[in-house]
Amino acid sequence: MSVLIGLLVVSMLISGGFLIAFFWSNKNGQFEDQFSSANRILFEDKIKTKNKN
């Protein structure tokens, strides 16, 4: 049964890592503007000969 303790320690480490990642991304504002990123990815960069900048 002592394997359970080992398992728990590992799972705590992994989920703790995710918790830190979650806190980090929240701090960077990833959960605030869900609209822009979701739509931005749909825009194509149409390259037209007329408007090369």
Add this chain to the structure above:
Amino acid sequence: MGVEVNTGKKIICAHCGGSCDASIKAYESFFCCNGCKVVYGLLQEKGLCDYYEFNAHPGQTIQSLVSKSKYEYLDNEDIRSKLIVFKDHQQSHVNFYLPQMHCSSCLYLLENLHRLNSKVISARVDFVRKEVLIAFFHADLLLSELVVLLASIGYEPHISFSGNEGDAYRMTDRSRIYKLGMAGFCFANIMMMSLPQYFAGSVKVEPSIALALKYGMLALSLPVVFYSGAEFFISSWNSLKEKYLNIDVPIALAIAITFIRSVYEIFWGSGEGYFDSLAGIIFFMLVGRLLQDNVYKSLSFDRDFKSFFPIAVRCLIDEEVSSKPLDQVEPDDVLVIRPDEIIPVDGILSKGKAYIDYSFVTGESLPVEVAIGELIYAGGKQTGEKIEVIAIKSVSQSYLTNLWNKNVFKDKSKSRSYIDIFSKYFTLILFVLAGITAVYWLREGRPDMLWSALTSMFIIACPCALLLTATFTYGRLMRMFGKNGLYIRHHDVVEKMSEIDYLVFDKTGTLTNHSPAGLTYHGRGLEIWEKGLIHSLAGQSSHPLSRAIAEHLKESPAIEVESYKNHPGKGIEGWYENKHVKLGSAEFTGVKADEHVFESSIVYYSIDNEVKGWFEIRNAYRPGVSEMIRYLKKKYKIAILSGDHEGEKEYLNQLIGADNQSLFTQSPQQKFEFIKSLQQKGHTIMMIGDGLNDAGALKQSDVGIAISDSVNNFTPAADGILEGSALTGLSRLMKLATAGRYIIYLTFFVSVLYNLVGLWFAVQGILYPVVAAILMPASSLTIIFLTYTLSGLIGKKLNLKD
């Protein structure tokens, strides 16, 4: 390009989707105005027409091109440094708030700003906050040019120096998410540690491991209770300090019971505690709150924007007075303010004698005399003659909205509404019920059931769905009203609208609409100086008839009138070269044989008490008024008050029916008394009238609605502003308000039912606390959904815009 231009017979502007005639045609499309055409052309030239493909008609109507001079002040070094968030030797970054941003097309266009102007390096949109962060080469592009560029494509930034209002709001929002993350993390790991407990029958656990697991769970539960769950304790502690039990008290109690009981079991008892339930309860409660808040926010998102109402001011442009929407007023515009009108914007007095009543701002009602060249602040009311003011700022509608929302002017709040009364006793009843349950289970000898039952009860029983219902339904109705031309001050007003049983209409300017076209002059012919005299005299008053006369004579240059005096409900008098000039009713001007002309109002004109002639102004009833009244009288008692003569008494009496009354030659004071006497008889009254001349009566009535026809009728005394063209929709709006009441009753019933069923199972101890924690927010969401859909459906049925 795939741009639809012509749908059926109606021609639609290819840029903004507004209806238009076929006069402006370009690029194989039609446009409603030149502004829209310019933007379309620009986007086409730069290959940005994808803008029109993501959404149908995403553009903003561009009525006037922005003048460069408006934003020149942004190139001032001090001002610029306040706006620029980052600057190095080459580029600057600036953050703008663009309230017009509304769809993915906006996002596309703004983030491709560098293609419109190569001096822009990049633009990044934060859609939720409606902000854009723009990086540009400051050596080649002035800040003002950047703003003009944004304005020219329909995204004029809202520039404020008061710092970002979104910041404080965002911080609180983020801390919620941290708490949720922490609760989720601990919840999952506590569940892991509880596994042996779940399989207690089949798995044998060594005592040392079991002990380690117990302490592990205790350790993990600490951040959940004291960090994630802290808001429940803080909120209930605050409510207890106020000697009031709010909805967080039972929840905090449930958490406390579970925690203390678990700690007791670990140290002194034999069990493992209930840390999994504890963490689950807090986690699901937080999820529910966050979800609820988000739904609420997204549905009531544009509340502030929609609460802007239609007000226009008179501006002096090239020596001519013309109406201008309030939000287009710019610094250096000359505004013409008539008596009783509110000063919409800070300005400098340039002409006339100003006696400003600042009671709406400061509460001090003694008028302040202001000399020419001195500053007049927005929110003051002119009480003397007509004045001219040079605006020194652009108008902030939100300032007027705030002024309007201040409750100082209005203390009509009766006893608290039935919902407040209910929720006050709700928690109390819950505790009594909990006491009975506790006694029952103790007598049965089952203390284990007792704790579980109590925890579930405290969590499942929640009046918040109920509290939410009223605010939410009324908020939604307010928005629908706004879209249909009725702008309401506060959601209490909607509730009051549903209790109305008596409608009082003002006639002149409310039921009727006076245009100079229906005006004729009778009597001795007018000389040029007389015309100028009357023009000047009529121009002093904001009464609808005076407005029509002034408009009629606007060609004649106004002549200065001395010792001008306004007698509300009677007329105006003044002196010119020792002549005593009067303009007003028969009684006021001393006419004995009053001409009663059907469907007209008469204004007499006299010099030195000798009547020279009269103006006949046809009472053009607004289209649809008689149908509206015929409809309304089935349901409400109706009265019509008029300051006018009795000429139309018969017609109006026939319209409103025998059991209703119409009163004529009423002064503002009499109108006020009339409302008061009806209220003493126990009626709940809604008055619809002119914002300025009927201000007293509007204030006295339970719901006062001011009619606005693109003039400055704004008065903080009114509860609502109704666009003149929307008057005939009033009966449908009243119906919607009444329906709102039934929607609340229904959701109230659903919520009570839900609580009863939940409690029924909780009392018996068969409802797991964690399940209760999931059901609780779910019920709130159901109810939000219910009221939102129902209001929408009823609105649709009533043919209202939504």
